[in-house]
Amino acid sequence: MALRDRLRPYGPATASVVLIALAFPPLNLGLLVFVALVPWLLSLRELDSKQAIKSGYLFGLLFWLHQMQFVQPLVAKWTGNVLLSLIPWFSACLLGATYFAFLGFVLRRCLKSKREWLIPVAWSGLEVVRSFVPILAFPWGLISTPLYRYPPLIQLANYGTQYLVSAWVVAASVGVVLLFSGTGWNQLRYHALVFLGLLGLSIARYTAPEVGEPVTVTIGQPGVDAAFSDPEEEARKVGVAVAELSESALAQRARLLILPEGMAMGGTEVPPDVPFELTPGLPVLFGGSRGPQPSYQSAFAFDGEWKYADKRRLVVFGEYVPLRGTLPFLDAFELPTGDLRPSKRTSAIQVAGMTVGPMLCFEGLFYDVAADQAKNGAQLLAVMSIDDWYVGTGAPEQLMSASVWRAVETGLPVARSASLGHSIAVDARGNIVARAPFGVTYPLRANLILPKQAERFPGIEVVPIALAIFLLGAATMPLPRTKAGSPDRV
The missing domain is CATH 3.60.110.10 (Carbon-nitrogen hydrolase)
Incomplete structure (x- = not known):
């Protein structure tokens, strides 16, 4: 197989990272996060399990090279050594990419099992895990972050933290993937109604007056x-x-x-x-x-x-x-x-x-x-x-x-x-x-x-825990059997 053919499955992962990078500071094309994952998700449908893991690792490596870029100039200025500054930057990215290698495996399973609704919660579940993993806890580069410039769109955070907004953002990409995949309108309309209903809930809270x-x-x-x-x-x-x-x-x-x-x-x-x-x-x-x-x-x-x-x-x-x-x-x-x-x-x-x-x-x-x-x-x-x-x-x-x-x-x-x-x-x-x-x-x-007291939705802390549990469920759920009677390749 030619090198170009071998690399072709990994181009969409790169495209998705580029879209995410454009959405984040300093370029701040924030609304791109709603479609940023479309190229990668479309490609995962066609990959086997090993390819999905490799694609996820590439996605994660490029993602962290962008998100952790601040490490290099910081260490270079601190130590006065540019070459030395590359070590922690690359090391952090190589380690952090393993999160997304696992996620590539999980998202492929969601697509293969026709449980696309699990994709947003699996993504956000991983954001929760990497935000609170002991010692290395780092809630950085959450996909919803660029939407801070659009307060009417982020009020769901009051009901389920920023991680719920991340799930809602990823749901937009999933909807586009379903549209491109020929999903019937009957199924797609429910997805659209839930997405728009949550948008309406966000706008309603935004317009409520502050009291205090x-x-x-x-x-x-x-x-x-x-x-x-x-x-x-x-x-x-x-x-x-x-x-x-x-x-x-x-x-x-x-x-x-x-x-x-x-x-x-x-x-x-x-x-x-x-x-x-x-x-x-x-x-x-x-x-x-x-x-x-x-x-x-x-x-x-x-x-x-x-x-x-x-x-x-x-x-x-x-x-x-x-x-x-x-x-x-x-x-x-x-x-x-x-x-x-x-x-x-x-x-x-x-x-x-x-x-x-x-x-x-x-x-x-x-x-x-x-x-x-x-x-x-x-x-x-x-x-x-x-x-x-x-x-x-x-x-x-x-x-x-x-x-x-x-x-x-x-x-x-x-x-x-x-x-x-x-x-x-x-x-x-x-x-x-x-x-x-x-x-x-x-x-x-x-x-x-x-205010006299915080305006917090009861049970808001349960949402991140639930998202992490859904991630585990998506990773371990059985795949449908093929026509030959054996499970789809994992």
Whole structure:
């Protein structure tokens, strides 16, 4: 067989990845996600099991090369070695591709068994698994992510988290596949009715008014590079910036000034060591490190009394390094020398007469942290972040987009402060109601509606678990028998 003939089955997988890449930052052709999987799904019908696994692995490899591209410039700048920076980027992609090799196997089984309705839940089930697998948990590159720009389309997240919206998105591609496959209208119309019914439910929630107390907060963006600056120079600039932001917050009559992560430089307990003066009469919330050993990443609040809440979800290889003592080659990457310790629980903070749910940087990606804050009685979610490591890639925007999803899932407004940006305010329907210009010192005034409690659909946490179970079911279900009486090839 000619090489071109051998490669032909894998072209559609590449085409689907290209469509997904076009939908994500920085190009942001977000609506393409509704048809992005069509080429790959059509091709899987014609592949045997081994080919489907290979096709899935190729899909996953290309997918992660795009999604994880931010790793290469980060490591290159950190180590000063471009060749060394390729190792973690490629390694992560080669490992992550195995998820999609398994998914290719599963999706082919769904197609062969004529259970196409399982495809959306199997896809989303895999998103759940890779988001919460121990040690490597990373909810990144979810297929619904680009839709954050279209809040009327994503309100299903309030009923079943972002993963339910991902299933709905994939259902659109499945509908197109059924259309191209000659499926009769009687079957296809039910698929279309369910899809459009869920769209109507989303739009209905979006148009419902918010109920609560109007409140003004100032989201302070220092405009200081907190990733690659000289520490002394950074501290000096932060001090100047926070003084300016505090003055503006008072002028805006803000109830609270929210600053990003990285404002506290350590200390044994509270009050933390900070490079700025507190302003009398102005409550403030910010992130930083706490304690020598053990050390935590924490949110600190002051309104006449100090409070803090420790971070629960840490960044692997950033805030802690697994197998540090057994992998000597890690020394070449100049990783941080001390591991942070995760908190055993998610805690809210009472500050300025509000219950605020702090989420520190990486935590903003996790729906369960926001859900726990909603259970804690949070009226406002505050995301405090440092995205400066990834400037020049699509990562800062994808990190920012998570705040929109957390707002819709919980029915709570979100205030996001980042050192260089993106700093935004999001209402409970996922609308970005205020945005600071990137890279400058900016006091972002945010007028938000503060509810008495989160607007959460009962049992929302069950949906991701159910999706993961459906993935397992799709992988193990029996295939129909062929005319010869034996099961279809697996």
